[in-house]
Amino acid sequence: MINLRDKGAEVWENQGRAGRVAIAVGGIAIAASLPFMGGTILNTPIADYESVLVYPIAMFVLMAIGLNIVIGKSGLLDLGYVAFFAIGAYTMGLLGTKTGLNTWEILPIGIAMAMFSGIILGVPALKLRGDYLAIVTLGFGEIVRIVALNLGALGRSEGIQGIPTPPGIFGIEYAFDSHRIYYWTLLILILFAIWMVRRLSVRRAGRAWESIRQDEDAAELLGVPTFKYKVWAFVLGASVGGAAGVIYASKTLFIAPDNFTLQISILILACVVFGGMGNIWGVILGAVILGYLPDRIRFLSEARLLVFGLVLVIMMNLRPDGLLPRKKREKALIKKGSS
Amino acid sequence: MNQFITAVLTSLSTGAIYALMSIALVLVWRSTRVINFAQAGQAIFTTYIGYEVTIRSGSYWVGLISAILSGALLGAGIDRFFMRPIFKRVTSGPIVMIAPVVATLALLGIIQAIIGFIWGLNYQTIQAPVSTDGLKIFGSIIAFSPFNLMVLIAVTLSMILLTIVFQKTNIGLALRASAYAPEVSKLSGIRVDAVRTLGWALAGAAGGLAGMLYIPGSYLYPNAMDVLLVFGFIAAVIGGLDSLFGAVAGAMILGFAVNFSATYISYKLVFPTAFVILILVLLIKPSGVFSGKKGRKD
Numbered sequence: 001m002i003n004l005r006d007k008g009a010e011v012w013e014n015q016g017r018a019g020r021v022a023i024a025v026g027g028i029a030i031a032a033s034l035p036f037m038g039g040t041i042l043n044t045p046i047a048d049y050e051s052v053l054v055y056p057i058a059m060f061v062l063m064a065i066g067l068n069i070v071i072g073k074s075g076l077l078d079l080g081y082v083a084f085f086a087i088g089a090y091t092m093g094l095l096g097t098k099t100g101l102n103t104w105e106i107l108p109i110g111i112a113m114a115m116f117s118g119i120i121l122g123v124p125a126l127k128l129r130g131d132y133l134a135i136v137t138l139g140f141g142e143i144v145r146i147v148a149l150n151l152g153a154l155g156r157s158e159g160i161q162g163i164p165t166p167p168g169i170f171g172i173e174y175a176f177d178s179h180r181i182y183y184w185t186l187l188i189l190i191l192f193a194i195w196m197v198r199r200l201s202v203r204r205a206g207r208a209w210e211s212i213r214q215d216e217d218a219a220e221l222l223g224v225p226t227f228k229y230k231v232w233a234f235v236l237g238a239s240v241g242g243a244a245g246v247i248y249a250s251k252t253l254f255i256a257p258d259n260f261t262l263q264i265s266i267l268i269l270a271c272v273v274f275g276g277m278g279n280i281w282g283v284i285l286g287a288v289i290l291g292y293l294p295d296r297i298r299f300l301s302e303a304r305l306l307v308f309g310l311v312l313v314i315m316m317n318l319r320p321d322g323l324l325p326r327k328k329r330e331k332a333l334i335k336k337g338s339s
Numbered sequence: 340m341n342q343f344i345t346a347v348l349t350s351l352s353t354g355a356i357y358a359l360m361s362i363a364l365v366l367v368w369r370s371t372r373v374i375n376f377a378q379a380g381q382a383i384f385t386t387y388i389g390y391e392v393t394i395r396s397g398s399y400w401v402g403l404i405s406a407i408l409s410g411a412l413l414g415a416g417i418d419r420f421f422m423r424p425i426f427k428r429v430t431s432g433p434i435v436m437i438a439p440v441v442a443t444l445a446l447l448g449i450i451q452a453i454i455g456f457i458w459g460l461n462y463q464t465i466q467a468p469v470s471t472d473g474l475k476i477f478g479s480i481i482a483f484s485p486f487n488l489m490v491l492i493a494v495t496l497s498m499i500l501l502t503i504v505f506q507k508t509n510i511g512l513a514l515r516a517s518a519y520a521p522e523v524s525k526l527s528g529i530r531v532d533a534v535r536t537l538g539w540a541l542a543g544a545a546g547g548l549a550g551m552l553y554i555p556g557s558y559l560y561p562n563a564m565d566v567l568l569v570f571g572f573i574a575a576v577i578g579g580l581d582s583l584f585g586a587v588a589g590a591m592i593l594g595f596a597v598n599f600s601a602t603y604i605s606y607k608l609v610f611p612t613a614f615v616i617l618i619l620v621l622l623i624k625p626s627g628v629f630s631g632k633k634g635r636k637d
Contacts, residue, residue, distance in 0.1 A: 075436070134440055142569070146611075273437070273441050309445040310445070310449060313445045316425050316438050317425060320429045320438050
């Protein structure tokens, strides 16, 4: 089977410094000009192209990158990722309506809150593995939603309304319907997340995650502090989810517990697995496809869950490593190791 | 006093429902080493079938039997046509651990979407065959109905039946053997794949029964069993995931803990209590309270 991931990596590795900068700048330019490229043909039945670009596409991409650190990079099955998204969103909602802080001041607080809850969940939960971890994180995601549903300060089932939009910076104003501004904001966050993941991947943390993903016991025996790096992966993933939540609350102006169901966790998981766990470009591709297509095709938008389910089952049967799998070299290493 | 008796009796009947779900999960875990997230979907789907048959035939009992049978069929079909190919295909790499979980989650989504297409998302009710009004004890009405009693009896009977099957028949021996040592069982001439499908079928039947016993006291909608799945899992973990007896005992412990905290402290504590129990068991004795064997490896 053809492997686009390897082709892409080959092109990248054969470039000099200038070539790489050119590719990166070109890629960013194309991504940034996406709002101008859409014709009406890309509109979906429920929303126009530009707003779809913000939610779900860019939002899904950002969250999928975050979840990929946890699932793809270090192999920890997290089914409660929506919790961190919710914590970011509720931090924004609460502080934005109760205090005078604006979105940019709340963003680091929201990220910190998400990271902190990542530690709270991660320290007990990451002693577990596989399915056990999956069910505990799933439970955590539900707990967060149920707390929001029952706590008067969080508005119970009505949620929080009238969340302020971000104040303008550098002379750019955030109007409620100026979707492209939000898209660019998210794009900056996405680029930052990609940069963070790529930097970490080639350093100690990335190597530790890789070894944990392949064989945790062996990694532990070789002296990798596996628990520490698992918590780190969890916390970094949480921070990206928290950031996405802050921007989401600031964009929709209204949040309620119903926005943070288990379904979101599963959709993001679907994006990661569909695109190719562990490979950031695959994950982005998966999130773009799964974020956009069900909205675009009217028949599908009513059956989003059905489509996601079918796609996942078919993928697991035909191409379990995703659309753009990780490098073959890594897989060969794994095969050798397990036989 | 009445409050106490009510709490004990409701604990027993909710515990009985948890026990069915927990047994369904344990049966699949023993044979496949997968937590079957689709169990909630399978159970609710077969409950819908039972609901449809109940309405058409006018008899709850016909509906109950068709729910159990269709549950068994659905379980066997899912194992044969979805899970087995995945296990054959995915054999190495980190995806091995994640693929089955993703597949069962995906099945859950598919089944619930199909229910939405066929029956819609509205709340339905199934008429219970016996009264759901509270019984009278010491001159006051308590929240325990003849239907709850029926649930207890039905679950007890099915436990006895399951125990007989597992302990006294050749099929039960094959089920136990291939859960304990699949390789050796294969060498001894047991068709492990077929036995695994049988395990899934039994689990599906238990899920159908759980649905038909739970829904008359509640409402029927596509997500109605999701909470039961989580409670069933927690009960299974308390019991050690491997043991059928542990699953029942864990379900009873959970039923009592949840109902007593709801009765005496606050009904909002149902989910947090269960979650705290889960975390405590996993941290202190992850192999389960009733598991005789040494701790699991992963």
